[in-house]
Amino acid sequence: MKLHWSPKSPYVRKVMVCAHELGLEDRMELVRSVAAMLKPNERLMQDNPLSKIPTLVLDDGFVLFDSVVICEYLNDLGGGTLFPSQGTDKWQALRWHALGDGLLDALILWRNERERAVPLAVLLDAFELKVRATLQQLDDEAQALNETVFSIGHVAVGCALGYLDYRFDTLDWRGAAPRLAEWYAETRARPSLQNTEPVDG
Template sequence: MKLHWSPKSPYVRKVMVCAHELQLADRLQLVRSVAAMLRPNPQIMRDNPLSKIPTLVLEDGSALFDSVVICEYFDTLAGGTLFPPRGARKWQALRWHALGDGLLDALILWRNENERAQAQRLEPLAQAFRAKT
């Protein structure tokens, strides 16, 4: 399996934690890929039209993207040991996924806003991100 990967992506790190926990990391071919909002990456776009990482390319050439989908796929490969298959525990695990992703989204946007020059920064937006994290 080929994983479009970057050590800077918190979503990639989440996928890698799952891969290591499920002892699948050695089955991954890591392809260092840069995904930038304003510059779509043609290499990633061959596998994911959204030009986002992580993107996992399976042995048959099909691709999975979004960290939740990839983590669930890894769990299925490993026999379902990480995420409950049904019931209240499954929904709790999915809530944790959603909360984690929401926090990552807020932190990425907050970081981007803080990197702007002070004159360009939207202070109400920065305050909203601080409240969420």
């Protein structure tokens, strides 16, 4: 398998955390791919016309797009339990998955806006409001996160919090969400998250 990959992308990190959890990391060839919004990557577009990462090319040439799809594929391939198959556990995992991805979406848009020559204050305020509200929601659910079997929901939330640390180091999210911070301190100690910390370069 060939994975279009970047050490900075939180969505790629989700895929890599799943691969480590499932023991599949050694089966993937990592292809360093830049996916800048304003500069479509022609090489990447040969596999993904959207010029987005992560993109997974299977051994038979079939291509999977988007971290949500790729993570579920890896879970099936590795016979894992990151995606519970039924009942309350399934919907809770998918709910946290969506919440973690939604938090990442807001953070990336927030970062893009603040780096514009003339950022719009109303957008900056809206993104910050959404991020802080999501952190409060997750703080309220920290005990449930701690008591639930590790799943794709935990992966997504963990990667979103890692991105906060990486790109928003001046935002004191731990002070505002102490229970979530305690959960994250334990979760980030897992080898899968330790081995996939975002790095520059």
